[in-house]
Amino acid sequence: MKTSTANTLFWLVKREFWEHRGGFFWAPVVTGGVFVLLNIMGIITGEVFGARNGFNLSFGGSQNNMRLLSQALDKQSMDTVGAGLDMVMYSSTMIMGIILGFVVFFYCLGALYDDRRDRSILFWKSLPISDTATVLSKIISATVVAPFITVIAGALTGILMLLMFAAALSLHGVSVWHLLSLSHPLQVIANMLGSIPLYLLWALPTVGWLMLCSAWARSKPFLWAVALPIAVGIVIGWFDLLGTVNVPNSWYWRDVVARILGSVFPGSWFGEVSGIGGHNPAELLSSLSVTRGYTALASANLWLGVAAAIAMLAGAIWFRRWRDDS
Amino acid sequence: MSAVISASGLSKQYKTTLALDQVSFQIEPGRIVGLIGPNGAGKTTALKAILGLTDFSGELNVLGFDPRKQRDKLMGEVCFIADVAVLPRWIRVCEVVDFVAHVHPRFDRAKCEAFLARTKLQPNQRVRQMSKGMIVQLHLALVMAIDAKLLILDEPTLGLDILYRKQFYQNLLEDYFDENKTIIVTTHQVEEVEHILSDLMFIRDGRIVLDADMDAVGERYIEVMVNADQAAAARALKPLDERQVFGKSIFLFDGVGRAQLEALGEIRRPSISDLFVATMKGTYA
Known part of the structure; x- marks a missing residue:
């Protein structure tokens, strides 16, 4: 059978998926399921209490008003309703995004360590695969495969939520299609998918640092990865206190520690984007859109992070090749 | 090749x-x-x-x-x-x-x-x-x-x-x-x-102490089962190892002529484990 580099890489990534199906696939799916379940419970609770107390879940208090309301929405409030619905779609992915951050963090930390600990590295190393390809496949898994699955799961959950809310509202006389036509599900999905390349670039320093620790540590990579930068930060703070060396403490915590430990959490790049916020949900959403997110590409922080990440990953590959402790 | x-x-x-x-x-x-x-x-x-x-x-x-x-x-x-x-x-x-x-x-x-x-x-x-x-x-x-x-x-x-x-x-x-x-x-x-x-x-x-094919091993190392009366003669040929079985002595020789040994007693090919034990004597001491 013929094997090419691209093919090998594909199978290496597949291998990572097999091994980490729990984190990469089941974590977002279960989160989405729980999210949907909680919302169904919420809607039912609302309906039951509403019925018991003799009023309907509608702004005006009666169905007619609600229908009138939805028909009479002006442009401004239509935008608001649309943005609210988009927010509903985003909300599930945001929760999953936090889960994704944890999954990717611990995945990277174990990626080049776990197989050294259980000695299965000796099996992987018995195959004609370069260490560069191995590390590369783990980077792709962390920064492309995992967020992609999260986005897909998030989008599906979001659509489900949207339909659920629309169905619930339709019980009160609001036209489902009218409401749905106010939301922008495709745009939401495109926004989320479009964020993946940004996620890759932004998360790279954290991925690089964690994988470097993972490839280097003889034991307890978590301790090294987390305790080392924090200890350095404390020492810097102490020196600052004494006034001997003047390393700006806040710079260290924000531009070093946060970048090498926290950048796997999606959306953390918005710290580099100016003008977040707005007077209404629609404005807020558009300020968080993917095109605005990409203005982070103009920041030196992002590219310095990428450069540092490449150096750390080169180190990780070197350690993967030569670490001899199994 | x-x-x-x-x-x-x-x-x-x-x-x-x-x-x-x-x-x-x-x-x-x-x-x-x-x-x-x-x-x-x-x-x-x-x-x-x-x-x-x-x-x-x-x-x-x-x-x-x-x-x-x-x-x-x-x-x-x-x-x-x-x-x-x-x-x-x-x-x-x-x-x-x-x-x-x-x-x-x-x-x-x-x-x-x-x-x-x-x-x-x-x-x-x-x-x-x-x-x-x-x-x-x-x-x-x-x-x-x-x-x-x-x-x-x-x-x-x-x-x-x-x-x-x-x-x-x-x-x-x-x-x-x-x-x-x-x-x-x-x-x-x-x-x-x-x-x-x-x-x-x-x-x-960390050193190779023996590197040979099995035929050469069989020619070089010979085990002889010697009766007590011949034991002194066998020891004079500087055996690698000596052990006692049923009142007879078994000597392991390295590079001693086959004919010479046949005169002492019954000869046979040593097992690798016996050879190993004899060669590695004193490793952990």
């Missing part, structure tokens, strides 16, 4: 210990070499050097490659089973077969599946659900389906019961080995590999 492995002046220093001390040897194709030595003698280090898993000083050429610089290419031609049970515990039989089939250019899937069909392994079974013997069966099925020039086995049968051990070497001989392949095996269960080896290497404290 040129040597599969040629090493000269191979050294490896760990922090305080010298694991390999100026080791030189050659291994020809079509041989089954037993690399035998006490714990900590440098066997695994030597194998790791051959596989490019560790850095070392000296010259080493494996199938025309330098294991330090051309490891990825080398591993296309070399297989190894390093210790028992290094297969990842989470993987399923079908997954590992799939994976190796797609990343290894010399893997024959049909052959692998034929081997697996002769075992009790199920495609969906995970390694963590298998016994040690079954893991080795799976690993062996994978390795035997790879048309490699060199197979390295580091304690492949440690901790297996005798049925698995016998079957392991039997499969290896019947279904895998041919004149184009070379096998290097380290093991402590010397008796079990004794009959399949074509070459023998003893390693002690």
Whole structure:
């Protein structure tokens, strides 16, 4: 059978998926399921209490008003309703995004360590695969495969939520299609998918640092990865206190520690984007859109992070090749 | 044909210990070499050097490659089973077969599946659900389906019961080995590999103390069972080892003429384990 580099890489990534199906696939799916379940419970609770107390879940208090309301929405409030619905779609992915951050963090930390600990590295190393390809496949898994699955799961959950809310509202006389036509599900999905390349670039320093620790540590990579930068930060703070060396403490915590430990959490790049916020949900959403997110590409922080990440990953590959402790 | 492995002046220093001390040897194709030595003698280090898993000083050429610089290419031609049970515990039989089939250019899937069909392994079974013997069966099925020039086995049968051990070497001989392949095996269960080896290497404290093919070993080392009255004469010939059995003495000689020994008593070929014990005397003292 013929094997090419691209093919090998594909199978290496597949291998990572097999091994980490729990984190990469089941974590977002279960989160989405729980999210949907909680919302169904919420809607039912609302309906039951509403019925018991003799009023309907509608702004005006009666169905007619609600229908009138939805028909009479002006442009401004239509935008608001649309943005609210988009927010509903985003909300599930945001929760999953936090889960994704944890999954990717611990995945990277174990990626080049776990197989050294259980000695299965000796099996992987018995195959004609370069260490560069191995590390590369783990980077792709962390920064492309995992967020992609999260986005897909998030989008599906979001659509489900949207339909659920629309169905619930339709019980009160609001036209489902009218409401749905106010939301922008495709745009939401495109926004989320479009964020993946940004996620890759932004998360790279954290991925690089964690994988470097993972490839280097003889034991307890978590301790090294987390305790080392924090200890350095404390020492810097102490020196600052004494006034001997003047390393700006806040710079260290924000531009070093946060970048090498926290950048796997999606959306953390918005710290580099100016003008977040707005007077209404629609404005807020558009300020968080993917095109605005990409203005982070103009920041030196992002590219310095990428450069540092490449150096750390080169180190990780070197350690993967030569670490001899199994 | 040129040597599969040629090493000269191979050294490896760990922090305080010298694991390999100026080791030189050659291994020809079509041989089954037993690399035998006490714990900590440098066997695994030597194998790791051959596989490019560790850095070392000296010259080493494996199938025309330098294991330090051309490891990825080398591993296309070399297989190894390093210790028992290094297969990842989470993987399923079908997954590992799939994976190796797609990343290894010399893997024959049909052959692998034929081997697996002769075992009790199920495609969906995970390694963590298998016994040690079954893991080795799976690993062996994978390795035997790879048309490699060199197979390295580091304690492949440690901790297996005798049925698995016998079957392991039997499969290896019947279904895998041919004149184009070379096998290097380290093991402590010397008796079990004794009959399949074509070459023998003893390693002690990082040095090769014996490197010969089995025929040469048979000519060089002779065991003689001597009656008590001849014992003094035998001792005069400086035996490697002496032990008592049923009132007779058994002497092990290195390089003493066959005719001379036949005069002393009944001669026979020493077992590798006796030879090993005699050669390694005082290792742990």
